[in-house]
Amino acid sequence: xxxxxxxxxxSLLSYLFTDELIPKLDHLFINAGMFGIDLCxxxxxxxxxxxxVISGCVFLITCFMFIPIVFGYDLxxxxxxxxxxxxxxxxALLSICCMLLLGFADDVLDLRWRYKLLLPTIASLPLLVVxxxxxxxxxxxxxxxxxxxxxxxxxxxFLYYIYMGMLAVFCTNAINILAGIxxxxxxxxxxxxxxxxxxxxxxxxxxxxxxxxxxxxxLIPYLATTLALLKHNWYPSKVFVxxxxxxxxGMTFAVVGILSHFSKTVLLFFLPQIINxxxxxxxxxxxxxxxxxxxxxxxxETDLLYPSRTIIVKKxxxxxxxxxxxxxxxxxxxxxxxxxxSIMMNNMTLINLFLIxxxxxxEVRLTISLLIFQACCSCIAFLIRYPMASYFYDK
Numbered sequence: 537x538x539x540x541x542x543x544x545x546x547s548l549l550s551y552l553f554t555d556e557l558i559p560k561l562d563h564l565f566i567n568a569g570m571f572g573i574d575l576c577x578x579x580x581x582x583x584x585x586x587x588x589v590i591s592g593c594v595f596l597i598t599c600f601m602f603i604p605i606v607f608g609y610d611l612x613x614x615x616x617x618x619x620x621x622x623x624x625x626x627x628a629l630l631s632i633c634c635m636l637l638l639g640f641a642d643d644v645l646d647l648r649w650r651y652k653l654l655l656p657t658i659a660s661l662p663l664l665v666v667x668x669x670x671x672x673x674x675x676x677x678x679x680x681x682x683x684x685x686x687x688x689x690x691x692x693x694f695l696y697y698i699y700m701g702m703l704a705v706f707c708t709n710a711i712n713i714l715a716g717i718x719x720x721x722x723x724x725x726x727x728x729x730x731x732x733x734x735x736x737x738x739x740x741x742x743x744x745x746x747x748x749x750x751x752x753x754x755l756i757p758y759l760a761t762t763l764a765l766l767k768h769n770w771y772p773s774k775v776f777v778x779x780x781x782x783x784x785x786g787m788t789f790a791v792v793g794i795l796s797h798f799s800k801t802v803l804l805f806f807l808p809q810i811i812n813x814x815x816x817x818x819x820x821x822x823x824x825x826x827x828x829x830x831x832x833x834x835x836x837e838t839d840l841l842y843p844s845r846t847i848i849v850k851k852x853x854x855x856x857x858x859x860x861x862x863x864x865x866x867x868x869x870x871x872x873x874x875x876x877x878s879i880m881m882n883n884m885t886l887i888n889l890f891l892i893x894x895x896x897x898x899e900v901r902l903t904i905s906l907l908i909f910q911a912c913c914s915c916i917a918f919l920i921r922y923p924m925a926s927y928f929y930d931k
Contacts, residue, residue, distance in 0.1 A: 539606045540752060546605075547760035550598040554591050554764035561590060562775055570643065572776050576717060576834040576841060576899050583773065586643035588781025591765040592636045595784070598757035599629055606753060620670045621750070627666035628754060628791040632784060634659035635708065639783030652712070652779075653705055659787060660704035663794060664697055673797075680927070700794050703803070707793075708786030710809035713816060714886060715782065716831040717841070717899050718773040722766040723907045724808070725785040729759045731805045731914040732792060735921070747796040758788050771900040804917035808910050812886035815869070818860045819884050824848065830883035832891055832902070840896040843871060843882040850877055 565571060565584035572585045607622060638655040641647070647655075674696035678686045692699075715721045733755050736748040765781065768774045793802030803810070819826035825846045832841035848857065861879065864870040871892050872881045882888045890905060891897065897905070 540749070540756070542605055543602055543753060543756050546598055546602060547757045550594050550757055551760040551764045554594045554761045555767060557594065558587060558590055558765065558768050558775060562587065574718075574773065575829065575831055577772065578834075578836045578839075583776055585776045586640060586778030586780050587768070587775035588765065588777035588779075588784065589636065589640050589643075591761040591777075592632075592639075592780060592784040595758050595761040596629060596633055596636065598761070599625075599754065602753065602757070621746070623666050624670060624750065624795050625753070627662045628795060631659050631663045631704075631791055632787050634662075635783040635787040636780060639778070639780035642783070643778040643780050652709060656705045656708040656783070656787065656790075657701050660701050660790065663704070663791060664700060667700065667794060668697070671797075700790075700799065703793065703799055704787060704790040706786075706813075707790045707802075707806070708783045710806060710813055711786050712779060712782040713820075714809055714812045716829070716885075716887065717903055718771040719766060719769050719900075719903045720887075720906060721777055721782055721785075722762060722769045723903060724910050725781075726759065726762055726766060727907060727910045727914060728789060728805045729755050729762065731917065732789070732802065733759065735798070735801060735918075736796075744797065747798075751792040751796040754788060754792050758785075771903060801917070801921055804920055805914055807913035807917060808886060808906070815886060815889065816884050818857075818864075819846075823854065823857050823860050824881075824884065827883070830885050830888070832887055834899075835896075838896065839898065841891060841899055841902055842896050843888040843891045845880050846883055848879040848881065850874075850879060853879075 562584040565587065566582050570585045571582040573580050574583055603625065606625075607618075635656065638659060642652065642655070674693050675689045675691045676696075677689050711721055711725060714724065733752065736751045736755070739745075740748045740752075742748075762785070765775075765777060769777055789802055789806075790799075793799035813820075818824040819830070825848055827844075827846055829844075831844060833844045834841055848861075861870070861872070861881070864884075865872060869889065870881045870884070872879060874880065882892060887902065887906065890902060890909075894905065
């Protein structure tokens, strides 16, 4: 446990360093043309973009500096050196480092969506190779109600590696599409990271203590640097985090979930992101027209945010588009106005859904509401993981 104490002190220094570094380097991004305009504000000031690369770099440097600390004693005894654990940590950091590079390239080059799906897959390859060498466990435990038909467990083989690769793709992009207002990307990542840390602390005294200690070695410095970034990204935002931060965050969560063997629990902490993804599917797959920006609409007169909208021409509608609108209207998931030629409806994001159900609100109140929802979903995840799990799995 002494290593965790030293890591906490090192992470505290990384928080202070990140907090000092961000305002000192923001002008470099503006000078390089990497800036944006906050569409949810009346002013049109230039705001540095892709600043998540700073917190990501400090996070990785902190992890690198911690390697001699956590493995320092083992270096004295080369015969019993934990090569497997060392390989896991290096593979984890390599995958995160790849996503930092690829995410920054995306911010600079503005890559198409098809590449956003490909990049996490490539970055997860070192992770999957180490998993294959060290574990190669591809067995799912069958829930108790289904064991009469399927048995106690089932080995899905290569499909398990496809699942882990898809997990990396989902985690990186799920945070990216639930974004657009000050503090939301970083705030939701903080809540997810805190939830996993609490889960690790609960489980660290059990049989898998090494796996949960490994997770804490990654998440504690990540949480420290992310909190420093949140301070500058909170309303009114002084910096934008960019896709770089979303990619690094998603890969970090995927890394600890895969190598610490609780990937299904990690997905439980992504409930709001799963809801947002399912709700967004009609626009992501262009069954419904999808504009480049689906941000809420800002009104300078009231200083409030309203649901943004998209227009559908009736004569161009596909059958699946009509079916989607009918289904969403039945469950009151969309706000629709129409005339003889077109239909106007809200963009299908969780942010706009909140504005439909709760009414127009200020940006900071909307962010807080969404983060409270994220925290409530984490509580539901713990409820599923512990009391409810005993009905489906052996204790």
